[in-house]
Amino acid sequence: VSSTVDSTLQFYFLGKKCEILQDMNRHLEAVLKEKKALRKRLIKPRCQDSLPIKATCHKYVVELLTEAVTFIEKFESHLQTVRSLPQVPNIMKDMDAALAKTEVLVMELEELTDQILKWRELHKGVSSD
Numbered sequence: 001v002s003s004t005v006d007s008t009l010q011f012y013f014l015g016k017k018c019e020i021l022q023d024m025n026r027h028l029e030a031v032l033k034e035k036k037a038l039r040k041r042l043i044k045p046r047c048q049d050s051l052p053i054k055a056t057c058h059k060y061v062v063e064l065l066t067e068a069v070t071f072i073e074k075f076e077s078h079l080q081t082v083r084s085l086p087q088v089p090n091i092m093k094d095m096d097a098a099l100a101k102t103e104v105l106v107m108e109l110e111e112l113t114d115q116i117l118k119w120r121e122l123h124k125g126v127s128s129d
Contacts, residue, residue, distance in 0.1 A: 014092070018085055025082035032079065042072075 031038070053061055071078075 010092075011089075014088065018088065021082055021085050025079070025085070028075070028079055028082060032075070038072075042068075
């Protein structure tokens with residue numbers, strides 16, 4: 001019963017994560033549509049348009065801009081990841097099936113190991129006589 005509850009909870013939380021990521025995907029796709037405009041805005045000096053930044057905050061602004069550039073560079077790979085989300089339930093099913101097969105193989109291997117050990121003990125007994 002607990003495994004059923006665990007599975008249900010896993011699928012519930014996966015569903016919630018999937019919804020959140022799909023919302024993020026929609027947002028990122030909207031941003032992608034505005035990619036050229038965003039690039040122009042990032043390249044264009046905005047000194048006259050923006051508020052002055054205190055000298056104590058310059059370090060943080062530089063770090064933030066570095067992170068923004070990194071995000072933009074990796075944007076396409078992020079989109080590919082988000083687009084692959086609908087495949088997650090099928091991947092989970094495949095993983096569950098593989099886990100079940102692995103567990104069966106482990107049990108068979110344990111049985112075979114026991115048989116080998118018994119045969120070895122029997123063989124030692126026959127050899128010593």
